[in-house]
Amino acid sequence: MTHSAAAFGMVRWGAAYDMHHTPVMNSQEGAVPVAVPDIVVRSPTWETLARHAIAAAQHAGAQYADVRLTHTLFQSFSFLGPNVGKSKETIGIGIRALVNGYWGFTATPGGDIADIEGLARAAVAQAKVNAQGPRRTVELGTIPPAVGHWTIPIAIDPFTVPIEEKLAMMRYWLSLRAGCSINAMFSRFYFVRWEELVATSEGALCTQTRHEGGASIAVNDPDLRRMGSTLKIRGVTPQAKGWELLLDADIPGQLAGMSARFAQQKQDEERAKPAQVGRYTVVCDGATMASLTDRSLGIATQLDRALGYEANASGTSFLNDPLTMLGTLQIGSPLVTVTANRSAPGQLATVKWDAEGVEPQDFPLVKAGVLADYQTTREQAAWLAPFYHKSGLPVRSRGCAATESALLIPMQHSPNLALAHGADDVGLDALIASVPDGVLIRDGHASCDFMARSGTLSGTMYEIRNGRIGRMLTGGTILFDTMELWKNVSALGGPSTVGTSATTRWPYETVWLQLTKEYPVKGQPPQLPSYTTQAPAATIDKQAVINLLRKA
Amino acid sequence: MLHDHERALRSSVSYGRLDQAPHQAQPQQRPRFLSEADCHDILNRLHRLATGGGFTAVTILSYWSGNVRWGRNQINTTGEVSDNWIEIQRMIDGALGSVTVNETTDAVLLAGARQAERLAALKPASRDAEILEGRRPFDLVSPAETPSLFSEATYQLDANQRAKAAIALAQRASAASMLSSGYIEVSAHSRACIDTTGRTFYDAFTRAQYSVTVRNPAGTSSGWAGTDHHDWSKIDPDTLTGIALDKCLKSQNPVRIEPGRYTTILEPQAVYDFVSNLFKSWGGMDLADNLVPTTRGIGPFNRDPRLPGYTRLGEKVIDERITISADPMDPEMSFPAYEVGPGWRAPDLFPLDTYRKVTWIDRGVLTHLAYSREEAINEHDRNTGILNSGAFHMTGGTMTLDEMIATTKRGLLVTRFDQLQELHFTSQLYRGYTRDGLWLIENGKISKAAKNLACTESILFALNNVEQLGVPKRIFQDAGFGVFTIPAPAVVPPLKIRDFSFTALTDAV
Secondary structure, eight states: OOGGGGGOTTOOOOOBOOOOOSOSSOTTTOSSOOSTTHHHHSSSOHHHHHHHHHHHHHHTTOSEEEEEEEEEEEEEEESSSSOBOOOEEEEEEEEEEEETTEEEEEEESOOOHHHHHHHHHHHHHHHHHHTTSSOOOOOOOOOOOOEEEEEOOOSSOGGGSOHHHHHHHHHHHHHOOSSOOBOGGGOEEEEEEEEEEEEETTSOEEEEEEEEEEEEOEEEOSOGGGTTOEEEOSSOSSBSOOTHHHHTTOHHHHHHHHHHHHHHHHHHHHHOEEOOOEEEEEEEOHHHHHHHIIIIIIHHTBHHHHHTTTTTTTOOOSOOOHHHHTTTOBOSOTTOOEEEESOOTTOTTOOSSOTTSOOOOOEEEEETTEEOOOBOOHHHHGGGHHHHHHHTOOOOOOSOEEOSSTTSOOEEOOOEEEEOOOSSOOOHHHHHHTOSEEEEEEEEEEEEOTTSSEEEEEEEEEEEETTEEEEEEESEEEEEEHHHHHHTEEEEOOGGGOEEEEEOSGGGGGGGGGGGGGSOOBTTTTBOOOEEEEEOOEEEEEEEEEETTSOO | OOOHHHHHHHHSSOOSOTTSOOOOOOGGGOOSSOOHHHHHHHHHHHHHHOOSSSEEEEEEEEEEEEEEEEETTEEEEEEEEEEEEEEEEEEETTEEEEEEESOOSHHHHHHHHHHHHHHHHHSOOOHHHHHHHTTOOOOOOOGGGSOOOOOHHHHTOOHHHHHHHHHHHHHHHHHTTOEEEEEEEEEEEEEEEEETTSOEEEEEEEEEEEEEEEEOTTSSOEEEEEEEESOGGGOOHHHHHHHHHHHHHHTSSOBOOOOEEEEEEEOHHHHHHHHGGGTSTTSSOBHHHHHSOBTTBOOTTBSOTTSTTOBOTTSBOSOTTOOEEEOTTOTTSOOOSEEESSOTTSOTTOOEEEOOOEEEEETTEEOOOBBOHHHHHHHHOOSOOBOOOSOEEEOOOSBOHHHHHHTOSEEEEEEEEEEEEEEETTTTEEEEEEEEEEEEEETTEEEEEBOOEEEEEEHHHHHTSEEEEBOOEEOOOOOOOGGGOOOOOEEEOOEEEEEEEEEEEOOOO
16 A cells, blocks of 8 residues: 555554463463464474475475465554454465476465375365366476575564553553644554465475564644644554554654644645646655556566466556567666665565575666566576576576465565665755756655556645745646656655655455555455565656546 | 334344254365354354353354466466454453454464453443443344355366366467466355354355456457356356457457547446446445545535535436346345455444345436444444445346447447546546457447547446446456455446546557
């Protein structure tokens, strides 16, 4: 979700709850372990289950098999009253088997060794019946087997913070009256923790613990004549962080300084005028560029989309001839370099190993404006072998296999993306200062067609006159052609202008399916593992401003 | 006004098969989702494990699903999955604690019950609790108003049959040197709401879906077709594949059409893609949205945005040839009569709500707006709301699509829309793209395939500019997936609409 989803202010949030891990029965009573972790670490252990699953799949004839186990904890708090409600905890076991170039996949929540062995045999049986189809090969390449455990670095595991402390923190924030106050109805936060195991028939057996948390905290305008006008606390958009996400956001400090933001907003709105249709030089802030990067180049460089495997679902890509286009197609100005990573601290797709046990490395998708690579899994990497051979690169998965949980088949999903910032520390003001006549977009949100070929970009728009920010503009939207837009990037901001866009379904938990139009979901059934995109501010020349509310 | 059967139901504790004792089925006979006996067994075990008094309730959504998916004419992913949503509720001294898990072992249920009890202890008693403590019976309809939606043809479509179907369907595109990607999914779902006060509900249904996209290798054309049904044997994948292939083959050299207002024939799927936005969550049919403005403005059926509190109920809102209704027993589009579980409309204390036959718009006149049972109880002192399932049956005319084309001098024909996004709530203005088949009609004939266009149009404007209505047809509906599958089928006619607004070209195929 970038923030258009926040428009759905009427989402009825489950009330607050807690899943903290102190055993509920105290240890003197001792006999029955009821603490949450015991659900998964009880005997037989994960490792035992995984090894039996792999062995059973191999025995049944799998040429390759992998197994994933996931244990997902989710908790969410609403600021509306001490309203302790739901918590959610799920377990998944998923087995993928390969026979003669065809996959089989089975998954279930929990089970004993006999159940899991049966599940593995069913996955193999499925692969065998699929292999009645025309000859197909899957080349997985060789990777060093992943072994060990990794925990994403966070400061405070939110599932160890007692619920009393969370409620006390919320009451404290709600009680603050210096400056502005929190709108309890539209404020909430959530945390997710994944414990994951991946094992393969090639000897990999790794486990990792990952976290995600985020908040949407609305603040009331102190001007009572502007009832219903709210602004959001900054710095709490979804990140791979623990409880410190909320503590570090300095909510009291932000509340104290919020009056100035409201005064500015009020002044902007009073002086606003309708956007004039035409071609303009557009300056976008970092968050806007992050959304643009994600929804255009990010989506277009997914290899399964490019080759048509997603045609019946999320769509295709204008980068649809990879072997011809790679290394040659200029899709942006020389300033445009987009790198994929699953390593950046605090970002949502950061892992040690992907869903296939591959240790991802950072890699460029677009280098100096030229298409440089695609997002791939192990199977997909081989599809680009002629290009990699020609370029002297190893044929290796880019580590983009992911899955929301073991109950869904792993597929290629977006890693974290980063548009490289400018070399100098050019601030947003400096970008604006060099534009005689144009528009500025803040907190923008991009949306593309099903081929990522064209799209729209909207956000808070201001006119730029003689290098200075002028009046707010209403009703304006940029209508763009993806390649033309990226080719017209004429200046980039420096590191201080970098903004973030978080794509995650978790803030909406049970209602996310109804919002799928807002999300870049993939696959059938649909999936959306979380990821983060970062980008600096940028100047883009010659973009068309239209007014969507005015029909043809 | 209560129906007679409603009175009868209120007098009994519940409607359900309480007389059936939970039993332990043989492993090989067990269904692939939680059976009614399994659900009662879960509640019974929770009841034994509970401490601290009060009472216990569970809401269970369980499913099994098998799918096969292909791309570039070869099966590339596949799966057979089961999962559960087991919401454990412990109500103690009027305070509710609730924990959701997906496993059914004693260890998990015990941990869940303890956690729920701990949460209940932290929550003050509430008015919501009084409602539940009052053991208000579930709002259930009679068996005669409950469609049977479990199909053995769907449930028994195993991996081998799915694979064979996929291979044969992909072969058709392959034989024509085209590339197809398609998806077959069958699933079976059970739902239960049971508590220790004696209220009990259980039902089960199946769902099958097939959709296929055929593209030419050059990537200049694309055709799509699809449908869904609770009964796999009612789906004709071969005919659908033929439609998608035909659309692809005939649109390989599309021409650019200037954006503008066109007389536009929308195939039933396109009508559904567009009009269904009105019936989705936040779509404008909610009474509350039309009474009081929200952050999105006021709903489309408010009489005057400056005078909140007055709706357009009783007024003509669309073309008088159109009636839009929904009925779980509709033979052309039957759907489950209940909403169960954690949908955004069903909060904790109302795990079950009921869909009854409703006519939303009668010959163009707005006759009902939706409100939930919770709102009915809290605000209208009734036990029954008017719930919008998202399913709808829209009346049409007698014309065939061919006749509609033959009577068009110049216009466009749209297969379907994609990525429709709301621009303006009050006017129901949406922007989106045509996809998988757009055609130019000249002098009563399809003259050329056209490149896709972006449209910007209001649902209400379009439904007030209807020239012709065709024979209604059941369309493809994306019902979600997994435990949250909520079938909301629709039957809609093709429509010819005057001055439908297309605002931009796109080269997307």
